[in-house]
Amino acid sequence: MNALTSGLPTPPAVYAGCSAALLTQHGKEALLGPILDEALGCQLVHVDAYDTDLLGTFTREVPRAGTQLETAAKKARLGMELAGLRLGLGSEGSVGMDPATGLIPWCYEVLVWIDADRGLEVVGRAHASACAGxxxxxxxxxxxxxxxxxxxxxxxxxxxxxxxxxxxxxxxxxxxxxxxxxxxxxxxxxxxxxxxxxxDARAHLNPTRQAVIRQAGLDLAARLRTLCPACQSPGFGLARRVPGLPCGNCGTATSEFKSALMACGACGHEVEERIVEASADPAHCPECNP
Ligand SMILES: [Zn+2]
Ligand SMILES: [Zn+2]
The missing domain is CATH 3.30.1490 (Dna Ligase; domain 1)
Structure with a gap:
């Protein structure tokens, strides 16, 4: 069992021996290369022949044109083009406030994996407290x-x-x-x-962000190791959570999640997995606690 990726689903051989481009000027190859190697047997090819600061900077001289997800995907495609590869990985971070209280600086990391031959885009994510301010x-x-x-x-x-x-x-x-x-x-x-x-929030100068990028790498690796039960494509995983958990007192649908929708990015196959709790706390019910 490997040290970085123990606990992940059993690796399929899908990407073993393959090469994927990673465009970065901020040392992300050192964070993500070992994870993809262990998890998939896939080698990252580091590309730096494009100034990623043109796509946006943390220090506001260049505003990011698209969403975080779009920018990560754009970096993946640029890397693939520059390296002449059919697989690519793009990474984009953002710093905001924590989702629970909105008071603590929080780091959100997104990784987009593009598999041009399968027409697949698979996303890995992680978020945690940031060293920012x-x-x-x-x-x-x-x-x-x-x-x-x-x-x-x-x-x-x-x-x-x-x-x-x-x-x-x-x-x-x-x-x-x-x-x-x-x-x-x-x-x-x-x-x-x-x-x-x-x-300075750039990855090579901020070890707190580096840890979150590694977590996003493990999330992506876990997805890529999960094959669709219908078409066997890699990347089967959580697409969204579905609200509507019934109130434990009166049965009204609440905004609490009742299930997780697992989906395949290649064939569209979906599986709805019920969440463990059978009912919602009446405190979240629009009828019992309006
Ligand atoms: Zn109720
Ligand atoms: Zn599928």
Whole structure:
């Protein structure tokens, strides 16, 4: 049993010995290569002949044109084109707030696997708490406090004069001497003596994101190891959850999930799996608790 992928479904031989393109400039091949190798016997071919920052940056100079999923798929197709391969993997992350409370910085990672010969797109996802954030600072003490709170120097920082969208930008700050020097320079360039600091969210400079990308890799690997019961294509898995779990008191359909819809991206075969709970808490019922 392999260390990274123990616990995943038994591997089919579908992708054994195959090569898949991965377009990245931020070291994602080192995170995802070993997982796909262990899980599928498939080798990632690293492609970097395209500037992925043209598709959007975390630091807002280039806004992302499409959705996170569309951008990940676009990266996969660009990589396939550049490498001349029929398989590709694209990765796109975003940082927002946690889905439960909306108060904690949260990292959402999406991976899109494209299999051109089978006409398949399979998605892997993971999300977890992020090391992210920003602050306008006016003293070296404030810089040090921000840096310590955001796990600098294991996580890199970005600095700008004055505000979040200033055209002068210092990315990938990774050591205290550079931080001090850049802080002084950015402050001198600021009309108001303020420096805008933020965590560098690029994957190669943010180990917290790296862990979530690996989780998304394992999610994708588990899907690719699950074959459709109807057509034997890889990638059979959760398509969506279906609401309507009946209220335990009066039987009214609630917004709680009653089942998970498993689907095949190749032939459209679907299996509805019931969720373990037989009924919803009346607290979620529109009749009992309007
Ligand atoms: Zn009810
Ligand atoms: Zn199928």
């Amino acid at each position: 920003s602050r306008r600072v006016t003293s070296w003490e404030e810089v040090q406090a921000f840096a310590a709170h955001h796990r600098f120097p294991s996580h890199a920082l970005v600095a700008r004069p004055s505000h979040a969208d200033h055209s002068s930008i210092y990315k990938g700050i990774q050591d205290p001497d550079s931080l001090r020097r850049i802080y002084e320079r950015a402050r001198a360039d600021a009309d108001d003596g303020v420096v805008f600091l933020e965590v």
